[in-house]
Amino acid sequence: MLLRLESRRAPSVLLTWLTPVMAIAATLVTGAIIFAAMGHAPGQALYTFFILPINSGYGFTELLVKATPLALIALGLAIGFRSSVWNIGAEGQLTLGAVFGGGVAIFTHGSESIFILPLMMLAGVVGGMLWGAIPAYLKTRFNANEILVSLMLTYVATLALSALVHGPWKDPGGYNFPESVLFGDAALLPILVEGTRLHLGSLIALLLLVAGWFVLARTLLGFQVRVVGMAPMAASYAGFQQKRMVWIALLVSGALAGLAGVFEIAGPIGQLLPVVSPGYGFTAIIVAFLGRLHPLGILIAALILALSYLGGETAQIEMRLPQGITGVFQGMILFYLLASDVLIRYRLRLLAPAAESRS
């Protein structure tokens, strides 16, 4: 008996949604085996990793705080990925959003105006869009590869932030250390639950996910996004402009990443630092695909990825597991997802040896 992969006539809709669940289940089983091999009780280790971090009200709000930038960025990326526009530079767009928003906070420092926060968000969106517009222009004008351009611009953005925080935007009273002043209250997002770090940005992100779902599922634009992505030729016959799609995808994903950057600095961080994101822009790519490029899926995937970070920390504190365990879990989820995705387009067939001998 042999196994053979046979291509399906149409991708299986059921499996599209089932494979992420399968991937997570396989990750948990493999994780349990790894824990057992390391000499830890698997049940207790999985409990420490996945339940303990969110076992308190505070822990749960932290999960939401961590998931907010991931979900927001992934939503923007998903719109691009659906139309086959590959924005890999969300990290840079986030960083430029933080630069623009942070600039507003620094230049208005000392003022208590209620307009500061909205202005910061607007500036962050503009910053992110600006950083998305560069690859969009180069793509539509010179057909430059947006993967490379957006990725390379990430380094430009992070170095620009670093230069500002080491230089003109340094806290004047900060002993020359590279960080800005602590933002005033008017430049900080309101806290939703007293005593936690859960901020208004998380709520806005949730609303944007709903809006994103509506746009993708219920509007002509959403339809165009899908058609351009799946069948560019058909799209052009239908009069959908591919160039317009490139612009929309990069501007929207840039805007959302920039907004995520503002939420980080006006939320949990509260100032500009030389580095404001531990790679959210890249992790969000995993989130987008794990969430099937669908807003609801992205919400769930962002929570799962966020939990893997929190769990890694708890496992270090409680069980002295090495930090690498976080990466192992994230890698396994992606690996199993990609592996099981084969089943969406192909089905497994059992073959008798006789049938196989023909080839």
Next chain:
Amino acid sequence: MSRFKLVLGALLGAAVAAGGAALAEELKVGFVYVGPIGDHGWTYRHDIGRQAIEKALGDKVKTSYVESVAEGQDAERVIRQLASSGHKLIFTTSFGYMNPTMKVAKRFPNVHFEHATGYKRDKNLSTYMARFYEGRYVAGRIAGAMTKSGTIGYIASFPIPEVVRGINAFTLALRSVNPTATVKVVWVNTWYDPGKEGDAAKALIDQGADVILQHTDSPGPLQVAEARGVWGFGQASDMRAFAPKAQLSAIIDNWDGYYVARAKATMDGTWDSRDTWGGFNTGMVEMAPYNERIPAEIVADAKATVAAISAGTLHPFQGPIKNQDGEVVVPAGKALDDGALLGMDWYVEGVQGKLPK
């Protein structure tokens, strides 16, 4: 919330026993590290300090740590998690943890916090740091005598006062032996990236440097020095194993004594908020054994320099000191005070290039 937990519970497929068994009356000490404990430099030495607490106090203490914690959103959560899980003494070991540590310290008045390399203190928040520049000064004396090309390569992380202070102390000592020697600095904008640090070392050697020094945390530059047959220094810990021929010495951070003392103070109730800045005299800074290929009189000079700094008869920043433009900024007979050292943002004469601002 509960639904999400239910889903997870189902995925785990088992009811799990309630975690966190009854705690004994031991002192729990937590550490937050910026790098991996296997960096063989900064974080590695802090982790040795953590182990020293366990060795000294045995089963009266329990220590935990979280490594590679980013200096942004994550730090506050990790520190708070340690504080709320019964740790009564928490060391946060990187500058970027300053504001997160402040915020958590306000929420947990009964927990003692210790922040390395910062300047913000509170009733339950102490700061501590070592005078690494004293070790840099000794390294400068050795390098001045050993260099043939008169060009020293210096791989620097971020242009913060601590790093600039190290470059200046080194250069002053270098030129006290070898008045025409110069220092080339490469900023790598990272504390730990063995590949990047190594590449910087290669570039500096290609530009004629025959002694390499780094203020980053990996043995990467030393390994390049070993392969290319030039001299180097270990940073934070004795890195001889990585460069048995090339390592002249190493500037060792030794937190053991401080950590044990602070843990004991927490146990017997004598802990207080303070600022500690220890050097050779307190044992916080040490020189690793000197390379056998260094001539005896140079080793003797290095040992004498350590003794003089330790005794207070030699100050690394003793005037006259000139800046890069040749202006005397510290007159003869004066030495820079700690305030000037803590905010240092200028290069002394002999350092090439401009300080990034």
